[in-house]
Amino acid sequence: MKKVIFFDLDNTLIDRVQAVNKAYKEMAEIQYPGDLIMQDKLYNAFIKYDENGDTDILKRFQNVKDELGFDQDWVFDEVDVYYKVYPDKTVPYKESRECLETLKKKYRLGLITNGTMHGQLRKLELSGLKDYFETVTVSAEIGVFKPGKKIFDLACEKMNCKAEDCFYIGDIPWRDIAGSYRAGMSPILICAHGEKPCKDFPYIYNIGELPKLLEEIDK
Numbered sequence: 001m002k003k004v005i006f007f008d009l010d011n012t013l014i015d016r017v018q019a020v021n022k023a024y025k026e027m028a029e030i031q032y033p034g035d036l037i038m039q040d041k042l043y044n045a046f047i048k049y050d051e052n053g054d055t056d057i058l059k060r061f062q063n064v065k066d067e068l069g070f071d072q073d074w075v076f077d078e079v080d081v082y083y084k085v086y087p088d089k090t091v092p093y094k095e096s097r098e099c100l101e102t103l104k105k106k107y108r109l110g111l112i113t114n115g116t117m118h119g120q121l122r123k124l125e126l127s128g129l130k131d132y133f134e135t136v137t138v139s140a141e142i143g144v145f146k147p148g149k150k151i152f153d154l155a156c157e158k159m160n161c162k163a164e165d166c167f168y169i170g171d172i173p174w175r176d177i178a179g180s181y182r183a184g185m186s187p188i189l190i191c192a193h194g195e196k197p198c199k200d201f202p203y204i205y206n207i208g209e210l211p212k213l214l215e216e217i218d219k
Contacts, residue, residue, distance in 0.1 A: 147179025
């Protein structure tokens with residue numbers, strides 16, 4: 001039986017898709033106040049190059065710049081706007097709180113997430129989920145990122161546990177599933193927004209399904 005569950009944050013416990021769509025809409029309105037046609041054009045470019053957050057933020061906005069003809073300064077300015085606007089759009093999945101409430105009775109809970117320290121902590125605060133976690137490990141805080149093994153190792157050190165005693169719940173196969181597996185954890189994929197299941201690992205479609213799955217596999 002496992003003792004610890006580590007969670008990813010975006011698109012695992014909070015709805016990144018909804019939040020980022022709202023953020024891009026506001027950013028387009030800031031760029032082109034009153035011009036609905038240009039707002040729509042910029043918004044669509046943001047969405048086109050977002051790639052579920054898998055690419056570096058500078059690369060995403062560089063692609064938007066190249067497509068729409070902005071100058072290089074726009075890229076750096078827009079990154080600043082993004083980090084101010086996006087975290088405040090945080091929306092937790094409606095099942096997240098109940099899921100964590102149930103699991104904390106049996107497991108110790110931790111968080112391992114890529115992102116900026118301010119942004120990820122702000123999302124946790126707004127989601128109302130912060131107090132469920134004993135430890136929070138953010139990539140920017142320690143300078144290592146998923147899927148690298150080191151971030152999982154450091155999270156285990158903070159939690160004072162062994163990787164083989166841990167589940168890891170995340171939504172991106174190459175980052176969350178491969179990374180946690182290589183670190184020695186037992187991964188579970190959440191297919192919250194159409195991700196394809198990994199046939200070699202357990203998976204769920206909704207975070208609310210996690211307690212039942214764990215009852216079946218963690219005996």
